[in-house]
Amino acid sequence: MTRPTAEQFQALFDPRGVVVAGASSHPGKFGFVSLHNVLAGGYEGRVFATNRDGGSILGIPTIPTLAELPDGAADLCMVCTPKGAAADVLRDGASRGVKAFFFTTAGYGESGPEGRRDEEDLVALARELGVLVAGPNGQGLVSTPARLCAQIVGPNPVRGRIGAASQSGNLVSSFMNLASSSGVGISRGISAGNAAMASVVDYVDWFSNDPETSVGLAYLEGVGEDGRGWFERMRSITTRMPVVVYKGGATAGGARAAASHTGSLASDDRVFDGACRQAGVTRAATVEEAFDTAASFATQPLPKGPRVVVVTTAGGWGVVTADAIAGSDLELVALPDDLRRSIDAKLPPRWSRSNPVDLAGAETRDTIPEVLELVAAHPDVDAVILLGVGIQSNQAKINKTGRFYPDHGLERIVDFHERQDARYARTAADVSVSTGKPVLVASELAVADPTNPGPATVRETGRYCYPTPQRAVRAMHHMWRHARRLERG
């Protein structure tokens, strides 16, 4: 089977111009929403729209058919026409230089034998014309470097380095929602729909050579009949870029739902699991784990070893993090003697003097940044998890909203607390850059109060604030497995 070309993918994700075929003036129709999202998303190339009845939609004067498109002015067509118009759309578009078509249209392979034949005809015609059909039965694509949101649904995610491809549109939306809420953004995102010509692995393969993308995030329901081919390609892709896969249909009930959803063939889950391990694919068990892990690959350096030190301002958080590390491939490394002595010099003796480094409330103004630097710089430490960022601002919030503010010195202390949390978050990012080691910040304030200066500053530094220590540990476990595999070759 011939695969789509790099030029076709380029037309899809970085088009010279975009045309919406079947644009509508009714704001509830996909033909309107597609055009609206392309325009509202800030796409800077030329935008065209076809409509049989003529007139202007959202300020764009429509043309009757793609045959009236200026030659070479648009190389991506977002197709929202009824199914019967598909052949004309392909022929007319190709004749005017369109190289890639995203078909949102349903009623193809997912709908039964007749739809399957229609899909085969569509692909045959596209091949004959030398163009790419993405979808059909997909919700569209986003490409943040091109400021392109060509989708029939939201969201339009923030820019970042995660390339998402999904067999289900909903799940690509889930990943993009998490991107927007966490600030760790998306480079390219696409719902593969029925994957008539381009499958999830085709997109991920292209992402692995895309300078805008540093990690692939994929949702799958099946790998198709050629599991072996999927495996071989993934094994090669993961040497260039980490790939995180979340798979639905892992249980019998889920597999039946998947079969009726995109016609996927369920594989024995244990075989799929083994194939992922062997191909170097990071398999996540939940949507959150998949996104956490992709966000980690996108924003943190890879650990060079498994030795983790936990730095915490309070005991309980350290204890549960140590538990999570025990259940992973990571190691809660015994605190090296020289590191212990260096920290002793900074703190009164009530700190834990072991890993987790529990400061036990003994810290003064500069302690946390200084300890963090000492720990991260130590040669026997491969990674750091920092807990407790944001708790000072949590108190500041009560001070600010309480009736004594701003008197009694409260204004000054609130300002101090907020500055300190921001400083801790910034130090975590700075020492990570200066040492080349991952430094992960975990706090439920990431979701409980994202405006808290702690998590808000983590976000400003371009990093991910993990909502729980367990999730930080799990993500780091996956990063270490990937790093170890690259090292073994």
Add this chain to the structure above:
Amino acid sequence: MTAATSSTLSEAESKAVLARYGIPFPREDLVPDAVAAGAAAERLGFPVVVKLNGDGIAHKTERGLVRLRLTDRAAVEQAASELLAKATPEDGPVEVLVAQMLQGNRELIAGVAQDPQFGPTVVLGVGGVLAEALADVSIRLAPLTASDALEMLDDLRTQALLGPFRGEPAVDRDAVVTVLLALADAAMDPEIRSVDLNPLIVVDGRPVAVDALVELASA
């Protein structure tokens, strides 16, 4: 290989095929009758196991065609006579397999299976009476690298079973890797459809396959 009448090989033929790939088996002898079985047991040393062997015999335990822990010549001859008498016409030509009786507290299972999407796979699992309840199995696609095989072992949940256990040394991980790599080689033989090594008894830390079943790809 004689695949004319059956797609599965007898235990003795299965072992002969797999021994060529380097799978370790106990010392054993295939003999035609009870007297020869007694002599074979003397040569191998007691205790021994006696089994009925034939192309058509796949479920020996269920049919009571295995006699364990035989400690003298008379017991071996009697067991061999009884097993030969149990043969049915459907079993085809039968013989008696006399093998060393191996001792070990731990059992593994391993094999080759075909996946409809991924093709030949190698399987490793925790064996023994609790195997089904534990369902502790790790699978990879053939061919394997040595680090794939090591990872299979690492992926088993019951790691405590692989360390020193009830007076026995830790499982020799390299020896398990050797078995897995041998199975992966066998898996690449287009004539072999599946392999079952059930169980592999861990003897002094090293796995030895005491039973084997090879299923051939139907012509």
